[in-house]
Structure formats: C-alpha cells, structure tokens
Amino acid sequence: EPEVTQTPSHQVTQMGQEVILRCVPISNHLYFYWYRQILGQKVEFLVSFYNNEISEKSEIFDDQFSVERPDGSNFTLKIRSTKLEDSAMYFCASSERLAGRSTDTQYFGPGTRLTVL
Amino acid sequence: GEDVEQSLFLSVREGDSSVINCTYTDSSSTYLYWYKQEPGAGLQLLTYIFSNMDMKQDQRLTVLLNKKDKHLSLRIADTQTGDSAIYFCAEKTGRRALTFGSGTRLQVQP
Numbered sequence: 001e002p003e004v005t006q007t008p009s010h011q012v013t014q015m016g017q018e019v020i021l022r023c024v025p026i027s028n029h030l031y032f033y034w035y036r037q038i039l040g041q042k043v044e045f046l047v048s049f050y051n052n053e054i055s056e057k058s059e060i061f062d063d064q065f066s067v068e069r070p071d072g073s074n075f076t077l078k079i080r081s082t083k084l085e086d087s088a089m090y091f092c093a094s095s096e097r098l099a100g101r102s103t104d105t106q107y108f109g110p111g112t113r114l115t116v117l
Numbered sequence: 118g119e120d121v122e123q124s125l126f127l128s129v130r131e132g133d134s135s136v137i138n139c140t141y142t143d144s145s146s147t148y149l150y151w152y153k154q155e156p157g158a159g160l161q162l163l164t165y166i167f168s169n170m171d172m173k174q175d176q177r178l179t180v181l182l183n184k185k186d187k188h189l190s191l192r193i194a195d196t197q198t199g200d201s202a203i204y205f206c207a208e209k210t211g212r213r214a215l216t217f218g219s220g221t222r223l224q225v226q227p
Contacts, residue, residue, distance in 0.1 A: 004159075031213060043160070043205065045214040056214055091159060095213070104148070104213060110159035 002026045004109035006092050012115045013082055021077045021112045023092030032075045033093040033106060034067065036060070043091065049075065082116045089113050123206055123218035130226050135193040137221045139206030142187060146208040149182065150215065151191045154203045163191070163204075193223075201225045 005024045013019050025032050034046040047057040049067055066078045075094075079086055090113075093106040120142045129135045141149070146168050152160040166173045166180045166189070173180045179192040193200055203220040210216075 006159075033214070035215075042219050043207075043215075043217040045216070048213050058214070093160075104209065105150070105162060105165060106215060107162060108152070108160035 004092055004094055004107055006090075006109035006112050008112060009110065010113045010115070012117065015084060015116055016081050019079050019082055019114065021079075021090050021092075021114070023075045023077075023109055024073050025075055025092065025094030026096070026107060027073070029094035029096045029107075031055075031095045031104070031106075032067075032069070033095075034077045035091045035093065035108075036088040037091065037111075038085075038088040046077070079114075082114075084116050087114055087116045121206055121208055121216050121218035123204075123221045125219065126222050126224070128224045128226060129196050131196060131198055133196055135191075135196045135200070135223055135225075137191045137193075137204050137206075137223065139189040139191075139218055140187055141189065141206070141208045141216075143208060143210050143216075144184075144187065145210050148209045149180075149189050150207045150209070151178075151180065152205040152207060152217075154205065154220070156202075160205065196223075196225050198225045198227060 007022045032049045035043050037043045045058050047061045048055045064080050068076050089111045091111045092109045095104050095106045123139045150165040151163040153163050164175050166182050171182050177194045181190045203222050205220045206218040207215040
C-alpha cells in the first residue's frame, strides 16, 4: 500500500540553525501538507501546497518557514532560524484530488521529531 | 473559528466496546475523520464520515454523527489490546486544512 515517508525520523539542532525536513508524498497525490504537534498538544495545521504554490497557511507559518517541491517526488519544510518553541513532531500529509465529490482524505507520514537545543 | 473537543482518557477491558466522543463547533464541516496514533508513530486514518450521513460502519468500527448537536462518536467493538492508542477526531470545512481534537488516549486492559 502506498504511504507517505518522512526523513529524518529525529532531528536535533541548535537554536538559530536552519533545518530542512523532507517528505515523499504518495505518488499520484497532488495536495501536500505540513502539520506539527508540540508534545502534549493538538496537531496543528501549518501549510498546504498545490500546483507548486502555497494554497493555504496558518498564523504559525511565518517568515521563518518555507516549503518547496524541489523535484517530482520530494516536499520539504525549511525552518530558517530555529527557536526552542519549534521543538515538535512535524507531520507531512498528502491527498489525491479526484473528479467530482472527493473526501480529500489526507494520509500522514510517520513524522519527524525536531528537537531544538 | 473551528474547535474540536475530546475527552482525554478512556479505559476499557479487552472484549468490551469502546466509545470515543468528539464535539465540534463548525456547522459547515464537510467531512469528519478519525485517526489513530500509536506510540512513536504517525497518524493512521481509520475512517471518515460525510456530514450528510448519520452512521457509517466499517468492520469493528462504527461512526455516529449527530449533526444537530455537532457530536461525533467512534465505537470500537470487541476492543483488543492492539487498539490501545490515541484517537484523534478531525474536521474539514471548506478549506483543505484539518482541525484536530486533542486526542483521546484509549487504554485496553487484558
């Protein structure tokens, strides 16, 4: 069964450093998403991406964040200058756009745990 | 804005039925989802229901939707120890982003 994959599974970085989290969405999916889950808190939406541009973003997704689809398979989230409060589990998801009514069901990857020291 | 609420914890005995409840505020929700998260793992889609339905059954899982009260429940029949996990309810409105509840930790005792 196709699945969303994410690398690395765990990333440790120093405050102020740049990190890039990588995702490979399901191959025929057209919509891509990033969510994050701070320990003990709700899963929060960050950004959605379609047709090589951001289609929606939350207030969390400020200028420190960027997303990119550098090739036909990868989808990345970059945090330019990490802060302690960026420590969280980051989930990538993808969904397929179907003709007609669609559940637009989002399939999630296993997550990358980011620890900022 | 949207808000989704769940009770935090549920403990059941193996073989019993589990019922996990969720309430949401946005009456324009189109789809409602249940995801399962096992320790250290990602979010696994369990099932979903369209907002014009009131019930959906999928093997051991039954989803009930009361649109008037904005109440969603997930019933797991014959609960097994492997069902121990955190269960998240999520809603989608016109936008594509999902709004998640805080998750219900289900503990299944042998």
